[in-house]
Amino acid sequence: MSDSIGMPRVRVATTSLAGCFGCHMSLLDMDERLLELAKVVEFDRSPLTDIKHCGPCDIGLIEGGVCNAENVHVLREFRRNCKTLVAVGACAINGGLPAQRNHLDLGDCLQQVYVKRDGIEEGGVPDDPELPLLLDRVHPIHEVVRVDYFIPGCPPSGDAIWKFLTDLIGGRTPRLAHPLLRFD
Amino acid sequence: MGGKFLFDGQPVPFEDGQTILQAARAAGHYIPHLCWHPDFPPHGSCKLCIVKVGGRHVSSCALPARDGMEVESDTPEINGERRALLQMLFVEGNHFCPSCEKSGNCQLQALAYELDMSSARFAHFYPDRPVDASHPDVLLDFNRCIFCELCVRASRDVDHKGVFALTDRGIRKHLVVNAESGRLADTDFAVGDRAADICPVGVILRKRVGFAVPIGERKYDEASISTVAMEKGE
Numbered sequence: 267m268s269d270s271i272g273m274p275r276v277r278v279a280t281t282s283l284a285g286c287f288g289c290h291m292s293l294l295d296m297d298e299r300l301l302e303l304a305k306v307v308e309f310d311r312s313p314l315t316d317i318k319h320c321g322p323c324d325i326g327l328i329e330g331g332v333c334n335a336e337n338v339h340v341l342r343e344f345r346r347n348c349k350t351l352v353a354v355g356a357c358a359i360n361g362g363l364p365a366q367r368n369h370l371d372l373g374d375c376l377q378q379v380y381v382k383r384d385g386i387e388e389g390g391v392p393d394d395p396e397l398p399l400l401l402d403r404v405h406p407i408h409e410v411v412r413v414d415y416f417i418p419g420c421p422p423s424g425d426a427i428w429k430f431l432t433d434l435i436g437g438r439t440p441r442l443a444h445p446l447l448r449f450d
Numbered sequence: 451m452g453g454k455f456l457f458d459g460q461p462v463p464f465e466d467g468q469t470i471l472q473a474a475r476a477a478g479h480y481i482p483h484l485c486w487h488p489d490f491p492p493h494g495s496c497k498l499c500i501v502k503v504g505g506r507h508v509s510s511c512a513l514p515a516r517d518g519m520e521v522e523s524d525t526p527e528i529n530g531e532r533r534a535l536l537q538m539l540f541v542e543g544n545h546f547c548p549s550c551e552k553s554g555n556c557q558l559q560a561l562a563y564e565l566d567m568s569s570a571r572f573a574h575f576y577p578d579r580p581v582d583a584s585h586p587d588v589l590l591d592f593n594r595c596i597f598c599e600l601c602v603r604a605s606r607d608v609d610h611k612g613v614f615a616l617t618d619r620g621i622r623k624h625l626v627v628n629a630e631s632g633r634l635a636d637t638d639f640a641v642g643d644r645a646a647d648i649c650p651v652g653v654i655l656r657k658r659v660g661f662a663v664p665i666g667e668r669k670y671d672e673a674s675i676s677t678v679a680m681e682k683g684e
Contacts, residue, residue, distance in 0.1 A: 356548050359569050360540070361576075363549065369578035409573055416569035420548035444674050447563050449547035450554065450665050 276435050277323045279310040279348060283337040284364040284404060285330025287313070288421040289355040293327075295424030303428075306435055320347045325434065328413075329354050331361040332405040336398035345411040350434065354427070356420040356449065358407045365404040372402050415440055419448050453517030458524050462515075470510035470521055471499055480676040481523055482532055482561050484539075484650055485598035486511040488683065490607075496539075496598055498532050498561065507531075533565045540570040544577065544593035545651075551660045552652030554668025558596060560675035582627065584635035587657055594652045595625045601654060605645035613639045625653070 282290060290313055296303065311320040320326070326348030332338055345351055356362040367375055381389040407413055417430050426446040433440035452465040457474050464473035469492060471481050485496040492511040501510045502522040510523070522528060539545075539558060547553045579592040597616055602625075605613040613634070617626045629636040639645070646654060665671070669678060678684055 353569065356546070360546070360574060362546065365574075365576065366546065366549075368574075368576035369544075403576065406570075406574065408569065408571070413569075418568055441566070442568065443566070444563050445671070447566070447568065449559055449562070450550075 273306070275306055275308040276325060277310050277321075278307050278312070278325045278327065279320045279323045279344060280312040280314070280327040281320075281329065281340055281344065282313065283328065283330035283340060283358070283407070284333035285355065285357045285362075287329070289327075289329035289358075289419075289427075290314075292355075292419075292421040292424050293427055296428050297424065299424075299428055303431065307431075320344055323348045324350065325431075326351045327354050328352065328358050328407050331357045331364055332401065332407060332410050333364050334398040334400050338401075338410060341407055341411055350414045351411065352415045352417060352430070353407050353413050354417045355422055356418065359416050359418055360406050361404045362420065365406075368403045372400060376400075417442065420450055422446075422448070453515075455515055455517065455519035455521055457521045462521075464515035468515050470501060470503075470508075470513050470515050470519070473515045474510070474521075474523070475680070478680060479523070480680050481510050482564065482675075483511060484557055484561065484596060485600065487600055487648070490600065490603055493599055493603070496596070497535055500528060500531065502528060529565055532561075533567050534571075536562050536565060536567050537569075537571045539596050540567075541572045541574045542577070543575075543595060544579065546593075550594065550652045551655055552594070552649075554663075554665055554671045556652055556670070557650035557675060558594075560670035560678075563670070564675050579624065582632075582634050584633040585639065586635070587641040588634065588639065588646060589655045589657055590627070590634055591653055591655065592625055596651055597623060597625070598650060600648045600650065601625075601645045604648045605639070605643065608644040611638055611643065611645075613637045613643075613645060 280290065309315045310323045311317040320343050326344040328341065328344060328351065332341060353359050357364060361368065376391045380391045417426060419426060426442055429446055430440045430442060452463065454461050454463050457479050462473055462477040462479065471486065474481055481499050481501065483499040485493045486499060494509045494512040497509060499510045500507050503519055547559055553559060581592065582590040599616060602614045602616060605611050612628055615626055615628055616623055618624060626632060627634050627637060641656060
């Protein structure tokens, strides 16, 4: 990527909703290319900066699906602020592992985990008002907001994220082909 | 008698009785397919092999080749329609590749790679389809069934056991096991049956061999499905 001294840097925000931060680990897995990226990119809200709210951005990277009310608020904040919103990884794209509960009744799930499970003495479903309300189903992010691009993978490799971002920032239509396009 | 037709502008010879798909494959042209298998008569249900002949959509696995036909296959229009069909298959079942033992060997997944499918686009159904782990050697994970009926056909026509069937119609269509209890253990299904290794996706899985080949080193990890199909005849 060419040096861009004097050019305004591309503003990128990232977050993990109902995800495991594996996709963020993959982002870091670009290794020394992160230094290349840092020349053209400036991070807004992200676990990397610890900024709590997303300002106007060029690119938003969303890891994870939507499993609770807070996820919905964060996702909508990203959509409002990001010119280009990208679903990163299997969970953002189809709900992934958290969505394995989708064919079960949520109340039954909570009872099983917090009340009926062996070894629980004084169980009870957590109901602290601080806790975000769970949705009855886990949703891929494109079922809640408009999504511009998808980077599949669990997680997508650092190479795939690098290829995507350099394409997008370089003004090319991002395209992941074999072997970077993977669902596992 | 045979003759020649044009496949994406290339002349392809055929013999009488050959379908478009068979003749194209013999000439080295890949056409995507899921329910078609070289060892079985055409089924024509998945529609992945659609091509355009004289402006009409036809299933190339089922339509006999004719002299002078002009066939369009690898075009943005047809591939877009194939991609939409794949996306509908993905949302109709529960296809979670990261936790599937078939990942890397799965034709549905490999075709999604081949046709540049990066998301399932539509709203997911998340159907409730319990697994059947009753059989000592084989696990059935119905979540991934795409209704190609290859196991139905293999069990009925090759194994002569009739272990599998599709039941109900439309949105309620699903794969069932032909036993009073509905359990695979209560049939004469055996791990050596043709039906045991015919599934293009991850429904019929042999037990105790899971992840023997690591993810990343599997059939379609190394090469695309079009390459594998044309080089190995699969």
